[in-house]
Amino acid sequence: MSDYREMWKELGLDLEAHDQLLAVIPQIYGDIYLSQKDRPEGMGYLDFVMSEIHGLRVKELNDLRAAGGKVVGTFCLYVPEEVVLASGAACVGICGGADWPSAEAEAVLPRNLCPLIKSFMSFKLAKVCPYFESSDMIVGETTCDGKKKTYEVLGEYTNVYVMHTPQTKSDASRKLWLEEVKNFKDKMEELSGKEIDASALDRGIAVVNAKRAALRRLNEARKADPVPISGKDALLIQQVAFYDDPARFTEMINKISDELEERITDGIGVAGKGARRILVSGCPMAIPNWKLHHIVESTGAVIVAEEACIGHRYFRDMVDEAGPEADTKLEAIANRYMKLDCACFTPNVERIDNILKLVDDYNVDGVIHYSLQFCDPFTVEYNSVERALKDAGVPVLKIETDYSMEDTGQLSTRVEAFVETIKEPQGATV
């Protein structure tokens, strides 16, 4: 990694703090990932990506910038990646899944705030995220109050552009969102100095649709019993989807899917046939937040799907084919994003329907509803999720936590007890 020190220095990273951060990852990654048995061989690519987490990809982004390209940082899957790529820019999800530099953010933000928001603000203030420092523009969105107001603060430190995401799916909201997508296109043209015409949009759409299709295929394999890939590995792939080079990522994930499909034919799995199948539903788990997956899979159960932004919400819907003009393509893009069922919408019945569908499609034995502390949209929406699942006879466990490890003992007990209860067939006695 020492080759990158000059690059990190030029980006303005705090090298000492950054060293400390990088020293933590191999230990955690080793304990959580490399200790797994019967991993698909293709995961070697992800091991490589993780070993280069702040190295190779950052170098690629900086090479792109040196050649006149731009880098756009995002925090939410509402930002239309297709438009970013159409301008020739790269799109990267910004670090927000760790509390290592956590104290920094509390200088400018309240303590009782979503850990993801505090995390990204901390990464910025502590100058330890090379993706942040490589971004020519950060694109925020008005999905929740915490983020919306934090972008004002973040704007004091870096170049921030905020998209107004609607909160309902009314016609007025759709119009507003289409306007926002068009304005964003103008903004990207201004930033990149390139015109985004119909063929540029086609290219952007094709790349992102292919990435989403690869993730769909990978997740399709998780329907098998025994499951050919652990939930932890699948989560990692979905996390890396947000910052890896999209074309390379798509190719590598398709290779992993080839392997998974062979495993299914051969009946090879990471957990025995009949292992309890868990759906995790709720808030996104940004890299390196592997806490819940690790606890769940340590009990012998497997996670077969994530109903979350880093999960099905990211790849479920594609941008449809549209007419030849740039405007109709932008409309198709806007329509795709209006299908998202984030808890920031009201009402949000689509999410309940999608959860029930995933339970069916993936033969799920129990649902763990995961919310980050202080996330009002997801913690409040739990009520209707719980009711729908209970009505359908599906066991559900609510977890509300942050990135710290202080509650892992209690979480383990709760998760283990949950797995125990769904293990026993209804009406069984001891």
Add this chain to the structure above:
Amino acid sequence: MYVGIDIGSRYIKVVALNGGGVEDFEVADTGFNPYERSLEMVKPYNAKRTIATGYGRHFAREDFADGVITEIKAHAIGVRVLFPNCRTIIDIGGQDSKVISLDESGRVADFQMNDRCAAGTGKFLEIMAKTLGFSIDEFGTQSLTAEKAVRVNSMCTVFAESEVISLLAKKEEPRNIALGLHQSIIERVSSMIHRVGVNDDIVLSGGVGRNPCIRELFGQKLGRLIYTHDHPEIAGALGAAIVAQSE
């Protein structure tokens, strides 16, 4: 011999079954070396099978235990043997409190557990008793003789301790403060009870079941009879021992 061991944060409990009924049981302070203590306690039984539960279950599995179950399952099984009609278990342990709802057949239907903090647990009561100058046994009995309850607002163990000290400085009577503290625990645990729903019979399990004031106040709060066993702290170890014997 089949052994169940419940390695709690404050006490370690062991129950030995002889293929039928209870042969022996033992309770010891967890102390500074729970691993050594656990080993000392299970060794004499030379058990055919040992099942561990409690927060120390995982280290036990790595060493001497043949299997583990969670406290929730252990209490459900153990309490149900002691009280065959039990449908709701309130278990207040050293560092967590749980409410477990059982279906008619005794299977765990739902449960609630406090997250992260020690508020509303046995450890909280222990520290408060000490601050007021009571032994653990006196704490509940003295509290029952209180004339009125002095409310303690803070549920954080550290802040509650300072609050209790300042109440004592204001010449509030220790037993009245004790009643206020007991009430605050009841409030805390009641919200969990309401989430899982209340069905008779209700059993108070875990070491805190020995506290007569907690029993009394739960009865008042829920308007129902609360059952406790003479040895409420061994229910988890008993459940583990039953699993050891039946597997």
